[in-house]
Amino acid sequence: xxxxxxxxxxxxxxxxxxxxxxxxxxxxxxxxxxxxxxxxxxxxxxxxxxxxxxxxxxxxxxxxxxxxxxxxxxxxxxxxxxxxxxxxxxxxxxxxxxxxxxxxxxxxxxxxxxxxxxxxxxxxxxxxxxxxxxxxxxxxxxxxxxxxxxxxxxxxxxxxxxxxxxxxxxxxxxxxxxxxxxxxxxxxxxxxxxxxxxxxxxxxxxxxxxxxxxxxxxxxxxxxxxxxxxxxxxxxxxxxxxxx
Amino acid sequence: xxxxxxxxxxxxxxxxxxxxxxxxxxxxxxxxxxxxxxxxxxxxxxxxxxxxxxxxxxxxxxxxx
Numbered sequence: 001x002x003x004x005x006x007x008x009x010x011x012x013x014x015x016x017x018x019x020x021x022x023x024x025x026x027x028x029x030x031x032x033x034x035x036x037x038x039x040x041x042x043x044x045x046x047x048x049x050x051x052x053x054x055x056x057x058x059x060x061x062x063x064x065x066x067x068x069x070x071x072x073x074x075x076x077x078x079x080x081x082x083x084x085x086x087x088x089x090x091x092x093x094x095x096x097x098x099x100x101x102x103x104x105x106x107x108x109x110x111x112x113x114x115x116x117x118x119x120x121x122x123x124x125x126x127x128x129x130x131x132x133x134x135x136x137x138x139x140x141x142x143x144x145x146x147x148x149x150x151x152x153x154x155x156x157x158x159x160x161x162x163x164x165x166x167x168x169x170x171x172x173x174x175x176x177x178x179x180x181x182x183x184x185x186x187x188x189x190x191x192x193x194x195x196x197x198x199x200x201x202x203x204x205x206x207x208x209x210x211x212x213x214x215x216x217x218x219x220x221x222x223x224x225x226x227x228x229x230x231x232x233x234x235x236x237x238x239x240x241x242x243x244x
Numbered sequence: 245x246x247x248x249x250x251x252x253x254x255x256x257x258x259x260x261x262x263x264x265x266x267x268x269x270x271x272x273x274x275x276x277x278x279x280x281x282x283x284x285x286x287x288x289x290x291x292x293x294x295x296x297x298x299x300x301x302x303x304x305x306x307x308x309x
Contacts, residue, residue, distance in 0.1 A: 005255070005256065008255055008256035009256045009257055011256070012256040012257055012258055020287075023284065023287060023288075023292075024287075024292055024295070027287075027288055027292040027296070028292075028296060028299070028301075031288060031292075032296070114304075114305045114307075116297050116302055119302065119304065124305070126305070126307070141304045141305045141306075142304060143301065143302075143304055144301075144304065145301050146296075146301045146302075151304075183306070185303060185305075185306060186306070187306055188306050188307045190306055191306060191307070210304060210305060210306050211304045212300070212301070212303055212304045216300070216301060217300055218300035218301075218303040221304070221305075221306050223306075
């Protein structure tokens with residue numbers, strides 16, 4: 001075994017490892033996005049198909065309940081108060097989120113759960129937090145980088161920005177009250193029903209978004225808080241925040 | 245074609261590999277390409293999805309679920 005073979009083999013190993021690293025970077029930066037975008041579009045498509053079918057067999061009786069939970073201001077007419085959807089199914093999409101500040105065409109599915117596999121396919125709803133539009137804190141986590149970079153522009157969010165969600169029957173428009181707040185990963189208080197640091201003091205219908213900080217790191221989390229501003233039935237058309 | 249261990253050849257492991265592929269240069273090139281694509285497929289389909297969560301980009305929740 002000559003020195004030549006040793007050197008040659010070593011250089012071939014270096015080239016192999018280098019190629020592996022380049023491929024892995026391509027996978028992380030590019031391929032996860034391709035896959036996540038396809039997954040998210042499919043989730044949204046499936047949701048819209050499901051909602052289209054559901055709307056066909058919806059009866060006026062559906063609007064009877066929901067009044068007990070005290071719909072917030074601006075939900076006029078029958079059909080405005082949505083049936084509480086029942087427990088969300090883990091890993092399944094149940095709503096679509098729109099944030100005009102992140103882009104006019106920005107829309108992502110919201111899935112139940114915050115596991116790694118769930119967050120590959122969309123935004124994840126913290127399972128133990130309130131349901132969409134209900135009393136309490138509807139908390140959602142999303143990737144800042146990789147897997148489609150859904151929350152890449154998270155720091156641009158500011159007070160007054162709309163976060164619009166729909167569950168197929170109702171549009172929920174939340175307004176951001178507290179801009180990106182930096183905290184540590186163990187600060188689970190931020191998704192409490194009344195998150196203390198948000199400045200909210202009374203029970204209400206809140207929304208919390210969480211993502212990682214710094215952009216490519218894990219040391220901190222960024223949080224924004226919003227309150228439910230208005231709701232409207234889907235038949236009434238898109239809410240103002242989404243019109244242009 | 246001599247059947248010698250790769251470390252006994254004059255060159256490194258890839259040339260050993262090349263010498264042990266059947267056929268002429270074109271066939272060898274084709275087989276190499278197919279094998280390389282298969283390796284990339286296995287990496288993207290199985291190895292990288294396993295390795296990626298070990299990086300910090302997945303930690304976006306506040307309760308580490």
